[in-house]
Amino acid sequence: MTKFEESDNxxxxxxxxxxxxxxxxxxxxxxxxxxxCLEAGGRLTFSDIVNDERVMDDRMTWRDxxxxxxxxxxxxxxxxCKTVGGTTMYWTGTSVRLQAHEFAPKTTYGLPGAxxxxxxxxxxxxxxxxxxxxxxxxxxxxxxxxxxxxxxNMKVLAAGGRALGYKHVTSTGIAINSxxxxxxPQCQQIGFCKSxxxxxxxxxxxxxxxxxxxxxxxxxLRPNSMALAIxxxxxxxxxxxxxxxxxxxVHRQRARAVCVAGNAIETPRLLxxxxxxxxPDGLANGSGHVGRNYVKHVVIGALGFMPGEVxxxxxxxxxxxxxxxxxxxxTRGFAxxxxxxxxxxxxxxxxRIAFSGAWGDELADALKDYTRLAATxxxxxxxxxxxxxxxxxxxxxxxxxLPAPVVSYEDHANAAPMRAHAERQAHALFEAVGAxxxxxxxxxxxxxxxxxxxxxxxxxxxVCDAFGRAHDVxxxxxxxxxxxxxxxxxxxxxxxxxLAIRQAAHIRERMAxxxx
Amino acid sequence: MRFMDRRKVLLSxxxxxxxxxxxxxxxxxxxxGERRDGLTSLxxxxxxxxxxxxxxxxxxxxxxxDTLNARADWPSLQAEGAAALDKAAGGxxxxxxxxxxxxxxxxxxxxxxxxxIYQTALVEFYSDPRVWAALGYPGxxxxxxxxxxxxxxxxxxxxxxxx
Numbered sequence: 318m319t320k321f322e323e324s325d326n327x328x329x330x331x332x333x334x335x336x337x338x339x340x341x342x343x344x345x346x347x348x349x350x351x352x353x354c355l356e357a358g359g360r361l362t363f364s365d366i367v368n369d370e371r372v373m374d375d376r377m378t379w380r381d382x383x384x385x386x387x388x389x390x391x392x393x394x395x396x397x398c399k400t401v402g403g404t405t406m407y408w409t410g411t412s413v414r415l416q417a418h419e420f421a422p423k424t425t426y427g428l429p430g431a432x433x434x435x436x437x438x439x440x441x442x443x444x445x446x447x448x449x450x451x452x453x454x455x456x457x458x459x460x461x462x463x464x465x466x467x468x469x470n471m472k473v474l475a476a477g478g479r480a481l482g483y484k485h486v487t488s489t490g491i492a493i494n495s496x497x498x499x500x501x502p503q504c505q506q507i508g509f510c511k512s513x514x515x516x517x518x519x520x521x522x523x524x525x526x527x528x529x530x531x532x533x534x535x536x537x538l539r540p541n542s543m544a545l546a547i548x549x550x551x552x553x554x555x556x557x558x559x560x561x562x563x564x565x566x567v568h569r570q571r572a573r574a575v576c577v578a579g580n581a582i583e584t585p586r587l588l589x590x591x592x593x594x595x596x597p598d599g600l601a602n603g604s605g606h607v608g609r610n611y612v613k614h615v616v617i618g619a620l621g622f623m624p625g626e627v628x629x630x631x632x633x634x635x636x637x638x639x640x641x642x643x644x645x646x647x648t649r650g651f652a653x654x655x656x657x658x659x660x661x662x663x664x665x666x667x668x669r670i671a672f673s674g675a676w677g678d679e680l681a682d683a684l685k686d687y688t689r690l691a692a693t694x695x696x697x698x699x700x701x702x703x704x705x706x707x708x709x710x711x712x713x714x715x716x717x718x719l720p721a722p723v724v725s726y727e728d729h730a731n732a733a734p735m736r737a738h739a740e741r742q743a744h745a746l747f748e749a750v751g752a753x754x755x756x757x758x759x760x761x762x763x764x765x766x767x768x769x770x771x772x773x774x775x776x777x778x779x780v781c782d783a784f785g786r787a788h789d790v791x792x793x794x795x796x797x798x799x800x801x802x803x804x805x806x807x808x809x810x811x812x813x814x815x816l817a818i819r820q821a822a823h824i825r826e827r828m829a830x831x832x833x
Numbered sequence: 834m835r836f837m838d839r840r841k842v843l844l845s846x847x848x849x850x851x852x853x854x855x856x857x858x859x860x861x862x863x864x865x866g867e868r869r870d871g872l873t874s875l876x877x878x879x880x881x882x883x884x885x886x887x888x889x890x891x892x893x894x895x896x897x898x899d900t901l902n903a904r905a906d907w908p909s910l911q912a913e914g915a916a917a918l919d920k921a922a923g924g925x926x927x928x929x930x931x932x933x934x935x936x937x938x939x940x941x942x943x944x945x946x947x948x949x950i951y952q953t954a955l956v957e958f959y960s961d962p963r964v965w966a967a968l969g970y971p972g973x974x975x976x977x978x979x980x981x982x983x984x985x986x987x988x989x990x991x992x993x994x995x996x
Binding site for chain 1: 880955980984988
């Protein structure tokens with residue numbers, strides 16, 4: 318295994334090993350750049366990945382002290398993973414390109430009360446990188462891969478959707494192998510795979526980018542390494558990353574450039590924790606936007622109690638989606654759109670999420686129909702708001718001794734009419750194929766955490782440019798979903814990967830020019 | 834016998850009875866499978882899932898106790914909460930019938946005591962493979978090769994054929 322000295326200032330330090338960090342690290346290593354990847358979590362092996370959500374939650378969930386405000390759980394405001402592979406170990410695989418208008422939320426929606434800005438790049442500019450991302454990830458319906466075969470749950474959703482007149486019903490756009498691809502096997506329709514595919518048929522950087530980077534001999538992964546601060550030199554450039562290892566010993570890795578991909582809470586938190594007399598409000602925070610404009614998705618779920626057996630636990634947990642409501646159409650009473658996905662829920666998830674707080678006959682009667690349940694998970698555009706975000710608690714500390722993050726989130730006024738519309742459509746969809754009962758439920762927590770270090774054309778409006786380069790720090794990059802100016806309606810991973818590939822190409826160009 | 838002593842205490846000591854029952858391990862069983870252990874009988878009210886053997890409730894109660902006893906705030910939560918539950922059940926939860934217990938649980942349902950038990954026990958109960966079996970969920974399929982060749986798309990009642 319390749320090892321680099323902590324004093325080696327020719328390495329790029331990548332913080333995080335998920336969709337952003339794992340990809341940018343591998344892209345750089347493949348191109349001949351030396352990379353040290355610091356990952357706060359441990360590294361699981363295949364024998365640690367089991368087909369049981371509760372066990373995997375215990376193994377992967379980020380449980381460091383956090384404080385939630387607004388509609389968030391006060392002790393557990395957001396769900397992400399602390400493990401090699403990051404949140405690519407906890408995702409459904411849905412990989413859909415954002416739509417052209419979703420790159421221009423300010424121009425398109427013009428919503429009052431939103432702090433929206435347009436992305437400093439267009440769908441056309443990102444398309445070549447989307448294509449590369451789909452190729453690397455093995456997205457169904459691309460690169461010769463067929464659509465993922467539809468399981469029972471998706472067939473219910475598809476039939477109901479078509480009955481409503483929906484035209485864009487598909488099981489393409491999923492980074493789960495519909496045929497053997499890239500040395501990984503075909504999906505065996507095992508089920509409950511969101512929390513880790515036990516055979517590696519679903520793309521995750523733990524299975525793909527990390528081992529590929531290691532094969533180059535130019536990449537060193539340091540698991541159980543929690544970044545504490547980024548140091549800058551007299552010229553204001555990032556020069557080193559301070560981190561704690563599993564034993565709590567503090568290290569200082571010198572760096573040629575730093576890519577931060579800690580997810581939308583840890584990325585701004587690290588910049589805020591890197592405040593110095595030169596950067597009193599945190600690193601790269603001249604705009605004041607570090608930790609602001611936190612967007613997730615407007616999310617609802619719905620259970621359909623169907624007239625026949627569905628056994629929705631069989632097969633890919635998220636096995637297809639409907640795009641028709643993703644359009645922007647103000648006649649529906651809200652801005653932006655939403656995506657309708659099939660989804661399966663474990664008995665515990667049905668009890669805990671769909672019937673939150675219920676007990677007695679209400680709960681037991683619902684669960685006894687478990688094999689007849691079909692379900693959907695709906696994600697919609699979440700307008701950026703300046704008040705939603707991440708800041709440091711003035712007193713509370715986590716186990717590393719760092720100020721704990723306070724994560725604050727309230728709905729924008731656009732959310733309620735969107736939710737109401739989505740609930741009506743979910744009712745109509747399941748009822749069109751015979752549902753005897755439809756139970757919509759609200760989800761305040763998703764694994765989609767975005768926007769807290771957004772990219773902007775004008776340095777006053779955001780933290781980084783269209784390549785993720787910090788406006789204020791020449792060799793510091795934002796490499797994860799924190800850089801999104803808006804959520805769009807689709808799952809963010811594909812866009813994170815596309816941006817990371819594009820960023821790595823940009824870094825290589827700058828290195829070739831002698832700028833980095 | 835310790836068991837009988839415990840039971841005697843439970844049935845005779847007025848307000849203290851139900852409190853002790855929720856913390857302790859005393860247990861009797863009626864012919865209907867209804868548990869007389871305080872926590873177990875509360876779980877039977879919370880999760881009255883058909884076709885689940887009463888022994889599952891005993892096991893979930895044990896795991897729940899183990900988790901709650903490790904919490905520093907549990908003794909005080911429990912003392913207060915169990916007394917209120919006893920009172921709402923007409924003086925003694927263990928002597929109350931099912932409908933009285935449901936009413937008492939409804940009254941207590943917003944208390945920290947109730948929510949703590951509920952949230953802890955819910956996870957244990959609906960993660961138990963014996964409960965899954967009663968619901969028709971067979972558990973992990975990976976060791977059987979998944980459902981690709983075993984019914985993942987076998988739905989036959991939909992009004993419209995899928996492509």
